[in-house]
Amino acid sequence: MSDNNSDKIGPDPSLLLVDDDAIFVNRLGRAMEKRGFKPRTALSVAEAEQMIAEAPPAYAVVDLRLEDGHGLDIVDHLRERRPDARIIVLTGYGAIATAVAAVKMGATDYLAKPADANDVTSALLSTKEALPPPPNNPMSxxxxxxxxxxxxxxxxxxxxxxxxxxxxxxxxxxxxxxxxxxxx
Missing domain, CATH: 1.10.10.60 (Homeodomain-like)
Incomplete structure (x- = not known):
């Protein structure tokens, strides 16, 4: 990505990445670091909650389904500790119900896997409230x-x-x- 996002990130570039896929979360962490964030990674709900208790991040990308629990619990915990955090829920099991639940609990956006670092960065830094375009293929x-x-x-x-x-x-x-x- 050629443009510099560090001026759009804000004064606190701290980012928490939570996913039980270690390879994916580490790769995403490296990509987000190149975009100006300061990422920390967690592989479980327990690990993420400990990191939030120590230093609640300004940004978070949280997988919905984790080995030891549900990503929405992390969203709720982070929202309590840092109400201004921008939180993206990322999952391979996208459903409208979980998207609505994530947003109601305080997530900024909801992305279905596979989402790359550009998609995540755009979602984290997006400030517009516009609706997405209608789908080309409606649901069956x-x-x-x-x-x-x-x-x-x-x-x-x-x-x-x-x-x-x-x-x-x-x-x-x-x-x-x-x-x-x-x-x-």
């Missing part, structure tokens, strides 16, 4: 069903039994649906 009926299930699941605090009861589904059927990626 199967995708809309899956999104609805994800929305109810988030509203039930990710409780499978309660979600199954509200959707009038068998719990095991719901578990199988939740374990799969959403249809395209």
């Amino acid at each position: 009926a199967d995708r809309i069903r899956w999104e609805h299930i994800q929305r109810v699941f988030e509203q039930c605090d990710r409780n499978v039994s309660e979600t199954a009861r509200r959707l009038h589904m068998h719990r095991r059927t719901l578990q199988r649906i939740l374990a799969k990626r959403g249809p395209r």
